[in-house]
Amino acid sequence: MFRRGLNISKNTNGFEIESHYDRILQSCTSLAFLSQVHSILTTTGIIKHSVHLGARVIIKYSDFLHPQRARFVFDATDHESSSFLWNTMLRAYANSGFSSEALDFYSLMRKTGILPNNYTFPFALKSCAANLFPTYGKLLHSEIIRTGFGSDVYVEAALIDMYAGCEFIEDARKVFDKMSKRDLVCWTSMITAYEQAERPETALFLLNQMQQEGFSLDWVTTVTVASAIGQLGDGMKAQAVHGYAIRHAGFQDLPVVNSLLSMYSKCGEVEKAEIIFDQTKQRNTITWNSMLTCYTQNGLASEALDLFEQMKKSDINPNHVTSLIIVSACSYLGSQHLATKIHNFIKINKIETNLTLQNAIMDMYAKCGDLETSLRMFQEVPLSQLDVSSWNTLISGYGTHGHGKKALEIFNKMINHNFHPNHVTFTSILSACSHSGLIEEGKKCFSQMETFNVTKEPKHYACMVDMLGRGGLLNEAHEIIKNMSLQSQSQSHLQPNDEVWGALLLACKIYGNATLGKVCADNLLHLKPQHTGYYVLMSNIHATSRNWQEVGKLREDMKTKGLKKPAGLSLIEFNGNLHGFHTGEELNSFTKAVYEKVAKMVVDVKMAGYVPDLSCVFHDVEEEDKEGMLEYHGEKLALGFGLMNVDVGLVIRITKNLRVCSDCHSVFKLVSCVYKRKIIVRDVNRFHHFEEGCCSCNDYW
DNA sequence: GTAGGGTTAG
Numbered sequence: 001m002f003r004r005g006l007n008i009s010k011n012t013n014g015f016e017i018e019s020h021y022d023r024i025l026q027s028c029t030s031l032a033f034l035s036q037v038h039s040i041l042t043t044t045g046i047i048k049h050s051v052h053l054g055a056r057v058i059i060k061y062s063d064f065l066h067p068q069r070a071r072f073v074f075d076a077t078d079h080e081s082s083s084f085l086w087n088t089m090l091r092a093y094a095n096s097g098f099s100s101e102a103l104d105f106y107s108l109m110r111k112t113g114i115l116p117n118n119y120t121f122p123f124a125l126k127s128c129a130a131n132l133f134p135t136y137g138k139l140l141h142s143e144i145i146r147t148g149f150g151s152d153v154y155v156e157a158a159l160i161d162m163y164a165g166c167e168f169i170e171d172a173r174k175v176f177d178k179m180s181k182r183d184l185v186c187w188t189s190m191i192t193a194y195e196q197a198e199r200p201e202t203a204l205f206l207l208n209q210m211q212q213e214g215f216s217l218d219w220v221t222t223v224t225v226a227s228a229i230g231q232l233g234d235g236m237k238a239q240a241v242h243g244y245a246i247r248h249a250g251f252q253d254l255p256v257v258n259s260l261l262s263m264y265s266k267c268g269e270v271e272k273a274e275i276i277f278d279q280t281k282q283r284n285t286i287t288w289n290s291m292l293t294c295y296t297q298n299g300l301a302s303e304a305l306d307l308f309e310q311m312k313k314s315d316i317n318p319n320h321v322t323s324l325i326i327v328s329a330c331s332y333l334g335s336q337h338l339a340t341k342i343h344n345f346i347k348i349n350k351i352e353t354n355l356t357l358q359n360a361i362m363d364m365y366a367k368c369g370d371l372e373t374s375l376r377m378f379q380e381v382p383l384s385q386l387d388v389s390s391w392n393t394l395i396s397g398y399g400t401h402g403h404g405k406k407a408l409e410i411f412n413k414m415i416n417h418n419f420h421p422n423h424v425t426f427t428s429i430l431s432a433c434s435h436s437g438l439i440e441e442g443k444k445c446f447s448q449m450e451t452f453n454v455t456k457e458p459k460h461y462a463c464m465v466d467m468l469g470r471g472g473l474l475n476e477a478h479e480i481i482k483n484m485s486l487q488s489q490s491q492s493h494l495q496p497n498d499e500v501w502g503a504l505l506l507a508c509k510i511y512g513n514a515t516l517g518k519v520c521a522d523n524l525l526h527l528k529p530q531h532t533g534y535y536v537l538m539s540n541i542h543a544t545s546r547n548w549q550e551v552g553k554l555r556e557d558m559k560t561k562g563l564k565k566p567a568g569l570s571l572i573e574f575n576g577n578l579h580g581f582h583t584g585e586e587l588n589s590f591t592k593a594v595y596e597k598v599a600k601m602v603v604d605v606k607m608a609g610y611v612p613d614l615s616c617v618f619h620d621v622e623e624e625d626k627e628g629m630l631e632y633h634g635e636k637l638a639l640g641f642g643l644m645n646v647d648v649g650l651v652i653r654i655t656k657n658l659r660v661c662s663d664c665h666s667v668f669k670l671v672s673c674v675y676k677r678k679i680i681v682r683d684v685n686r687f688h689h690f691e692e693g694c695c696s697c698n699d700y701w
Numbered sequence: 702g703t704a705g706g707g708t709t710a711g
Contacts (some may be wrong), residue, residue: 084703322711
């Protein structure tokens with residue numbers, strides 16, 4: 001039983017024995033070895049009388065996240081005399097995430113009559129925050145004042161963290177302001193509190209004050225500050241922090257590097273994030289995940305998937321967070337082949353699939369056009385294990401595929417099963433109603449929001465405006481916005497935003513209402529002067545009524561502001577690969593055949609009654625030229641490619657990054673009839689299933 | 702002999 005090295009000679013004294021085992025315990029790196037040492041200490045009876053070794057074993061077990069075993073040690077050790085062992089046990093619970101056990105243990109400690117001290121409170125407070133237990137935290141706070149530990153800097157820092165963790169940021173600030181002496185950790189705690197509360201400006205303001213008082217940032221402060229700057233999305237400040245980190249030693253470690261990478265990612269500085277990533281040779285999971293997130297969040301989903309392939313070849317294993325990122329990248333691309341591949345990867349590698357990931361996978365299948373698999377996954381989860389997000393995913397899946405009635409059915413089922421709908425549920429169900437033209441049902445859902453105590457947000461109003469607008473009820477839609485304005489006098493968050501006006505503008509485009517369109521555009525250009533989509537929509541309205549002068553003015557305006565129409569990109573899957581087609585794709589040996597196919601396709605659909613819809617063309621050019629330009633839309637090229645390559649009998653699937661234009665929409669309908677092909681297009685808002693000359697959206701999109 | 706602040710995903 002005794003291993004070499006654990007053996008000690010018979011004539012060593014008690015102190016030597018203790019320090020001998022202490023050294024062994026300190027260097028212990030595996031749970032198995034720890035258990036062995038523990039059992040020796042127990043059988044020899046050494047641990048029972050050595051408070052010091054008992055504490056050491058307790059801490060070690062909690063390092064391995066086994067506070068239950070630590071508790072056995074505590075119970076078997078002589079702990080009546082002092083609070084030391086109690087504090088150690090409390091620490092074990094608090095630091096290994098067993099916060100409710102920690103609080104129970106604290107109560108036991110008080111009942112036993114052990115007096116808490118300056119070491120006790122930080123651990124107890126930490127567990128309150130982890131438990132979101134502000135009542136208990138406040139109780140502790142008064143106990144701290146009563147016992148006279150209210151001005152211990154460690155206790156005060158823990159109070160700040162506790163209040164901040166319970167989202168009582170003003171109480172945290174009160175503690176901070178009352179402190180007579182503040183160290184760097186307290187400053188950092190308070191700055192972190194604001195950062196976590198998504199108040200980056202206040203966080204940076206406090207940082208400035210901290211520096212004025214003579215403190216400089218250490219690596220922990222830097223990580224927090226990087227995160228705050230990421231929230232702000234301020235590229236200039238980002239560079240300043242990066243420079244600071246480069247100038248200071250000890251800032252090259254992964255936590256700082258990862259936080260800088262993520263900061264640049266949130267500022268949209270993909271290239272700078274790439275430089276950091278490439279320079280970092282020793283990457284951990286967070287490094288990889290941050291870079292993957294950077295690509296995904298900045299609209300570079302293909303790059304994210306390429307990087308994921310590299311990650312699989314590296315020595316770092318993808319985890320459930322990686323999976324979540326990749327699943328979202330795939331959802332963005334809309335590739336069914338990839339969806340299956342990624343899901344298989346998750347299954348084969350036995351990646352821990354919590355409900356969040358499960359829901360994301362369901363959502364991915366729905367967004368890749370495979371509603372059946374999404375539904376099957378939903379049905380496989382026992383009812384008791386579903387959450388609101390699971391239901392939301394399903395409702396939104398049916399909604400985007402144009403099955404509004406089915407979405408309503410699921411919505412009602414969810415309520416009958418006593419799930420409480422949230423703001424996402426209502427966004428999903430309202431937009432489902434909108435996509436299917438279910439105006440009355442939509443209005444009913446909108447009024448139900450109060451019943452379920454869900455606050456109406458601008459996005460919900462936007463859904464209503466969209467629904468009414470698409471249904472041709474432009475005035476009623478406009479009334480909704482006016483109503484919002486009235487309400488916003490008392491509820492400032494209800495100020496009509498760009499989403500609301502944008503929805504009405506779109507309706508004006510569909511119904512050719514230039515007068516109301518102008519009202520929308522004026523508001524939009526004021527609210528979002530950099531958003532090109534609104535310029536394009538408004539100029540389309542003017543183009544429809546052949547008001548080329550206004551079209552010209554808008555184009556001039558965009559030019560002065562340096563704005564460009566976003567590039568349309570259509571993706572089509574073939575042989576497991578994605579092919580991208582931009583609008584106005586360059587002519588080369590590969591695209592030549594595609595162009596020819598599209599030209600032939602246009603001739604064929606003209607025979608079936610196609611008349612080009614010239615309002616979709618931005619410029620004032622000769623009618624014939626305009627017709628020529630329409631052929632170059634990315635989705636038409638992708639369709640041409642699909643007709644050439646995808647086997648007859650198989651569905652042609654295309655994903656587009658913008659809304660599909662009305663001209664392409666009519667071409668797709670006719671192609672589905674003339675060529676007898678099923679085509680599924682996912683645009684930025686919804687799915688279009690084209691078959692036998694009709695689209696599942698009933699031209700309602 | 703015991704303590705405190707941090708990064709990724711949604």
